[in-house]
Amino acid sequence: MWQVKRALPLAHGQALISLYVLLIASGLIIQSVGAGQEIASKAQQRHEPHNGEVNTSNGDNNVTFNLRRLPRSVFHVRWNPNEKFIVESHENPAINSSKLAPHPRLKVSKNTKLTLSPKLYLCHDKYSDLCSNKTQQFRQRIVQTFQKAMRETQHNETIDQNHYNVDYKPVFGDSFEEQYYPSTCLVMEAGVRVLRRKDPPFNKLAFGKLFPRQRLFRNIKNIKTCAIVSSAGSLAGSKLGRFIDTHDIVMRFNHAPTQGHEVDVGSKTTIRVVNSQVVTKPEFDFPHAPIFRNVTIAAWDPGKYNGTLEDWLTTADYDLFTNYEIYRRRYPKSRAFLIDPHSVWRLWQSLQMFAGNRPIKRNPPSSGFIGLALLLPHCPQVDFIEYVPSTRLNGRCHYYSKEMNSACTFGSWHPLAAEKLMALDMNMADDMSVFQFGILRIRQPDKLLCGFNFFGY
Numbered sequence: 001m002w003q004v005k006r007a008l009p010l011a012h013g014q015a016l017i018s019l020y021v022l023l024i025a026s027g028l029i030i031q032s033v034g035a036g037q038e039i040a041s042k043a044q045q046r047h048e049p050h051n052g053e054v055n056t057s058n059g060d061n062n063v064t065f066n067l068r069r070l071p072r073s074v075f076h077v078r079w080n081p082n083e084k085f086i087v088e089s090h091e092n093p094a095i096n097s098s099k100l101a102p103h104p105r106l107k108v109s110k111n112t113k114l115t116l117s118p119k120l121y122l123c124h125d126k127y128s129d130l131c132s133n134k135t136q137q138f139r140q141r142i143v144q145t146f147q148k149a150m151r152e153t154q155h156n157e158t159i160d161q162n163h164y165n166v167d168y169k170p171v172f173g174d175s176f177e178e179q180y181y182p183s184t185c186l187v188m189e190a191g192v193r194v195l196r197r198k199d200p201p202f203n204k205l206a207f208g209k210l211f212p213r214q215r216l217f218r219n220i221k222n223i224k225t226c227a228i229v230s231s232a233g234s235l236a237g238s239k240l241g242r243f244i245d246t247h248d249i250v251m252r253f254n255h256a257p258t259q260g261h262e263v264d265v266g267s268k269t270t271i272r273v274v275n276s277q278v279v280t281k282p283e284f285d286f287p288h289a290p291i292f293r294n295v296t297i298a299a300w301d302p303g304k305y306n307g308t309l310e311d312w313l314t315t316a317d318y319d320l321f322t323n324y325e326i327y328r329r330r331y332p333k334s335r336a337f338l339i340d341p342h343s344v345w346r347l348w349q350s351l352q353m354f355a356g357n358r359p360i361k362r363n364p365p366s367s368g369f370i371g372l373a374l375l376l377p378h379c380p381q382v383d384f385i386e387y388v389p390s391t392r393l394n395g396r397c398h399y400y401s402k403e404m405n406s407a408c409t410f411g412s413w414h415p416l417a418a419e420k421l422m423a424l425d426m427n428m429a430d431d432m433s434v435f436q437f438g439i440l441r442i443r444q445p446d447k448l449l450c451g452f453n454f455f456g457y
Contacts, residue, residue, distance in 0.1 A: 071430040073126070074383060074439045116141050118393040126432045135431050138391055142435070143424070149417035150358050166305040166362040168349055183354055183425045184376065184442065185450035190347040192373035194298060194337035201310055207321065210328040212335050216271075216298065217378050223248050226379035228371055229265055231256040232386040233396025238438060240385060241266040247383065251375060253367045254278045255291060257400055264399060269295050273339075273371040276301035276318035287326040293334070298374060299324060300339035302364035312341055339370065347373050351415060354422045360415040369419045372442070382442045388420050388427075390438035 121138035123131035194216050195202060202208025217223065227247035229235075231254070244250060244266035251271050252258075255278060258267045272295055278284045279299050286292055301320050303312035313321065320338075327336055344364050351369070352360050364370075368387055375382050386392070395404045427434060429441035 071428055071433075074429045074433040074437070074441050116145075118389075118391045122391040122436070124436065126430075126436075131432075131436075135391075135435050139431055139435050142389060143421070146417040146421050150355070150360070150421070153359060153361055153415070153417070162362050164302060164305045164362060164364070166345075166348075168305070168352060182445050182449050183422050184445040186350040186354055187347070187373050187376055187422075187426070188445060188450055190343060190350045190373055192343040192347050192370060193340050194374075195340050199309075199340075207313075207325070210325055212337060214335060216296065216335075216337055216374070217249070220378050223379050224381065225249075226251065226375050226382045227266075228368065228375065228382060228384045228387070229253075229256075230368055230384070230386045231398045231400070232389070233394050233399055233401075234390060234392040234438060235261075235264050235386050235399040236392075236394070236396065238264045238386070238392060240264060240438070243439075244268070244385060249375065249379060251371050253371065255284055255289070256398065257291060261399060271296040271298060271371075273298045273300070273367045273374070275299070275367055276316060276320035279320040279323050280318040286323050287330060292327070293331065295335075297327075297334070297336040298339055298371075299336065300344060300367070300370060301341060302344050303341035305345055307341075309341070339374070343373075344370060348415075351418050351422060354425070355418045358418075360418040361413070363413055363415065365419060366414040366416060369414075369423075372423070376442065376444055380444045382444075384423060384440040384442060386438040388424060388434055388438075388440050390435050392438060 118138065121134045121141075123134050125131045195208075195211060197203060197208050197211045197213070199208070202211065225247045226249040227244045228251045229244055231252075241261075241263045245268045247268075249270040250266065250268045251273060252269050253272065254274050256265075258265055258269060272292065274286070274292070274297060276299065279286045299320055301312070301316045301318060303316055307315065324336065324338065328334065347365050347370060348360075351365060365373075368384075372382065372384065397403045423440060423442070424434075426442045427440045428443050429439060433439050433441065
């Protein structure tokens with residue numbers, strides 16, 4: 001995976017060093033830290049990943065230490081992607097949702113066409129050397145495209161408008177522990193959460209009584225697998241609907257419909273993450289559209305980087321509060337939550353920490369990345385569908401519309417390039433699953449690896 005330096009608080013670094021010593025003493029981990037530092041340094045100099053493997057040579061003996069699990073296919077049983085399996089949807093699409101509806105927070109890019117031909121890399125025989133080579137070449141092209149976007153962000157950082165008054169300046173470290181602190185831990189430690197009635201100032205405001213009393217997810221102990229279904233155009237023709245519907249929780253975004261697309265995207269919807277434009281703008285009809293009913297809603301608006309929640313109530317990007325109140329009063333038993341904007345910016349900080357000394361866009365993360373941060377603390381295994389583009393990449397923004405714009409995939413407003421590189425760093429599936437089938441798998445990190453659980457942070 002693509003690795004960059006990332007920083008940890010000093011206490012984290014010291015605690016992790018102690019943890020490594022403990023594990024080595026217990027005989028659970030055998031590794032050469034010095035060799036790891038050398039290999040990591042060389043990998044960073046070449047800007048190449050080393051897949052968490054450290055190779056050391058001692059005379060004629062070669063030793064390989066695996067610092068992460070070997071990736072494998074996301075399909076545990078035989079599965080025929082050509083099999084037709086249709087499940088009737090209980091949802092109805094929102095107004096204009098299958099047409100050229102406006103893009104929430106999408107700045108139109110001048111480059112609307114793809115600069116590569118994904119069909120050249122398409123294959124399905126994972127045992128074929130030719131297919132393996134094609135998959136690796138496509139992976140390399142995609143990663144290079146994201147890295148180029150990161151460089152362009154660094155070049156344009158000084159001239160980009162800092163609309164949210166972001167003034168975060170991370171401190172970067174060089175230790176082995178800091179470089180290899182798991183990305184999943186960075187996401188978990190952001191603590192993305194929904195607002196509760198007891199949170200000030202809402203505990204003293206009538207508006208706070210609109211928040212549901214329940215938790216965001218019910219029956220947490222029964223949650224084993226979760227699917228995050230992007231709205232990417234490359235889902236069209238994927239025939240992943242059956243696979244998606246097998247998950248305990250299925251997350252979708254904004255007004256993306258299932259009706260008429262069940263074969264490709266499934267019909268099951270547990271939760272929708274919607275941004276404040278969707279909640280606010282009349283064309284989405286949030287208070288009345290059937291697509292937003294009978295599912296859990298997690299709505300978000302970033303507010304200002306250092307703004308208080310009191311400020312957020314009056315200076316939100318879009319006034320989601322009015323329609324949220326209408327919705328909650330119309331459906332008092334609904335499970336509609338608001339995401340804490342402070343936690344959204346903590347997630348942005350984790351993303352910048354992962355990117356190291358490469359500045360990312362000073363805009364909030366995408367709904368997809370926020371959704372991942374919401375799910376990961378509660379779900380042992382998350383399958384992210386067509387978030388990192390596969391060889392089905394067709395340039396379309398959404399599977400339910402015909403609009404062509406590569407900015408929907410590679411980013412022009414959200415720090416998408418950094419998000420997707422970080423997602424690849426968290427991925428546990430093999431390249432065939434990610435780049436041919438479009439399924440990226442992320443596992444909840446072990447509590448021993450994340451300081452916030454193990455050390456009580």
